[in-house]
Each structure stands twice: as structure tokens, then as C-alpha cells.
Amino acid sequence: MRQVIDRWRADAPVDSSPTEVPQVGHSKTTHSGDMRHVEQVMGMPVSVDVRDPVDVAPLYEDLRRVDARFSPFKPDSEVSRYGRGEVAEVSDELAEVLGICSHYERISSGAFTATLPGRPFDPCGVVKGWAVQRAADLLRKQGATRFCVNAGGDVVAAGEPEPGRPWLVGIRHPELADRMCAVLGVSDLAVATSATYERGEHILDGRTGLQARGLLSVTVVAADLTTADCVATAAFAMGRHGVAWADAQPGCLIFAVDADHVVHRSAGLDRHLIADVT
Numbered sequence: 372m373r374q375v376i377d378r379w380r381a382d383a384p385v386d387s388s389p390t391e392v393p394q395v396g397h398s399k400t401t402h403s404g405d406m407r408h409v410e411q412v413m414g415m416p417v418s419v420d421v422r423d424p425v426d427v428a429p430l431y432e433d434l435r436r437v438d439a440r441f442s443p444f445k446p447d448s449e450v451s452r453y454g455r456g457e458v459a460e461v462s463d464e465l466a467e468v469l470g471i472c473s474h475y476e477r478i479s480s481g482a483f484t485a486t487l488p489g490r491p492f493d494p495c496g497v498v499k500g501w502a503v504q505r506a507a508d509l510l511r512k513q514g515a516t517r518f519c520v521n522a523g524g525d526v527v528a529a530g531e532p533e534p535g536r537p538w539l540v541g542i543r544h545p546e547l548a549d550r551m552c553a554v555l556g557v558s559d560l561a562v563a564t565s566a567t568y569e570r571g572e573h574i575l576d577g578r579t580g581l582q583a584r585g586l587l588s589v590t591v592v593a594a595d596l597t598t599a600d601c602v603a604t605a606a607f608a609m610g611r612h613g614v615a616w617a618d619a620q621p622g623c624l625i626f627a628v629d630a631d632h633v634v635h636r637s638a639g640l641d642r643h644l645i646a647d648v649t
Contacts, residue, residue: 406420406427407419408427410431413502415522417431418520419510419519420518421510421515421519422530423515425518429509430507430510433502437498437502438502441468443491443492453492468497468498471497471597472485481577482613483496483577483601483605483609487577488580489580496604497597499525499600500525500561500563500597500599500601501600503520503596504596515529517532524564525562525596526538526562527561528540528557528559528560528561529558530558530559531558537645539556540554540555540556541553541554542555542590543568545566545588546567546568548568552634555626555640555643556643557592560592560593560594561592561593561596562591563590563596563602564591565606566587566589574608576610577608583608583610585612585629586611586614586630588607589603589606589613589625590603590626590627591617591623592624593623598623602623606625611630624637624640624643625637625640
């Protein structure tokens with residue numbers, strides 16, 4: 372991994388957002404048949420920009436089903452009942468998520484975990500990326516090849532919005548909400564970020580049970596959002612050592628900012644950089 376050592380320029384200018392975000396619950400179909408839709412699901416805005424004639428309703432329906440099953444904030448959800456020891460036989464979906472949790476706990480040496488002592492079982496570090504990737508796959512099953520799903524800042528991008536032009540994904544400044552530190556151009560990839568502004572204070576190091584320290588943000592680019600989200604969360608939980616760990620994960624590229632405002636990025640990320648203001 373190439374490390375770019377550069378003090379953060381908090382006054383660096385940033386272009387406006389690369390994509391227009393419609394209002395919650397609003398759908399828009401353009402003259403070319405493009406459709407943009409956004410709904411509030413799983414406690415976050417989930418927007419879909421699709422350039423093929425498909426129905427986005429199944430995507431949102433699936434996310435709502437996942438939320439009902441996996442929310443640790445709903446006492447009657449399967450996850451809550453599982454955490455209380457009330458589930459004798461888990462569903463196939465929960466079994467899959469438990470397997471992913473176990474995998475990342477193992478390869479992160481316990482930094483990533485859904486089972487902290489004294490806390491309810493919480494697989495949210497897996498469920499968001501897994502659920503959104505699964506929902507995006509429903510669009511593919513309908514034949515969609517050009518779409519972008521943005522779930523609270525984590526993105527699944529398929530194909531190109533226009534020939535020869537990738538989807539643009541901004542990496543938000545970890546301390547200034549109205550600024551970005553880079554813009555990526557991606558096609559057939561997923562992008563996820565764990566950061567201090569994005570439930571970072573709630574990400575704990577599973578090895579100590581304490582709040583994760585050492586990083587301000589970690590953005591991971593991977594082939595699927597399950598991988599990108601889990602690797603970003605695990606790396607953030609690991610702290611500074613998580614930068615090299617994440618970069619070593621197969622198929623992953625990273626852009627990270629540590630607590631000293633030093634930027635680290637994978638050498639392979641350069642081909643996706645559209646703008647870099649670090």
C-alpha cells in the first residue's frame with residue numbers, strides 16, 4: 372500500500388455533490404426513462420438511480436423485511452429473540468449473517484464482533500451492507516445493468532449511467548459535513564465508509580470493549596457491499612493497524628484518514644480517483 376502523508380487541509384474547496392438527491396419518498400422519471408427514487412428504510416435514506424425499466428418496489432420491500440427480522444431495537448425481531456436465547460432454530464437469513472459475523476470476527480482477531488460482553492447481540496455491522504447488496508441484486512434479477520443504490524452513504528454501483536462515464540461517489544470529509552476529500556468514479560463496484568460521523572462513536576473494539584480509536588474514517592471499495600461494509604467496520608474498530616489490514620484484504624481498495632489527519636490510500640485506488648483535495 373502506498374501511504375500519502377499529508378496534513379488535512381480543512382479549508383480545501385470542494386465541488387458540489389456529484390448527484391442530485393431527491394426528497395424522501397419522491398420518484399422521478401426523466402424523459403429518457405431513467406428513474407430516481409428514495410425512501411427511508413432501516414433508519415436511513417435509501418436512494419435508487421436506475422437507468423433501465425425495472426420496478427424498484429421489491430428492493431424496498433426486501434429491505435423492510437430485513438429490518439423487521441434483524442433490528443436489535445425491535446423486541447420481537449428474530450435478532451432480539453435470538454439474543455435472549457428464545458430462538459431454537461434460526462432462519463436461513465440469520466444463519467447466513469451469523470456466518471459472516473463469525474468470519475470477520477476471526478480474520479480481525481476479535482476487533483469486529485456482534486457479541487460484546489454485557490451488550491445485546493447486535494449484527495448491524497454486517498446487516499446493512501449485506502441487506503443492501505442483496506436488495507441491489509434484486510434489480511439485477513429483473514435485468515437491470517445500470518443502476519446506483521445509495522444507502523446512507525454506502526453505495527452499490529452497476530454499469531455506467533452513460534456510456535464511458537462511471538458513477539461518481541464522494542468521500543465525505545470526516546470532520547466537515549459540507550466538504551468532501553475525494554470523488555471516486557466506479558462501475559460494478561461497491562463503496563462503504565465507517566467514520567466518526569457515521570456511528571463511529573458506537574463502533575467498539577471487540578478486543579477491549581472500548582470505543583475504537585486511531586482513525587477518523589475508512590472507505591473501502593470492493594466487488595460487493597457486504598465485503599466493503601464489513602472490512603470498513605472491522606478496520607475502523609482495529610484503529611491505526613486496521614489501515615494495512617484492510618488494504619491486505621483480497622479485492623479491497625481503501626482511502627483512510629487517521630486521527631493525526633494523515634491520509635492513507637491504496638495505490639490501486641488512483642485509477643478510480645476523479646478528484647482529490649487532500
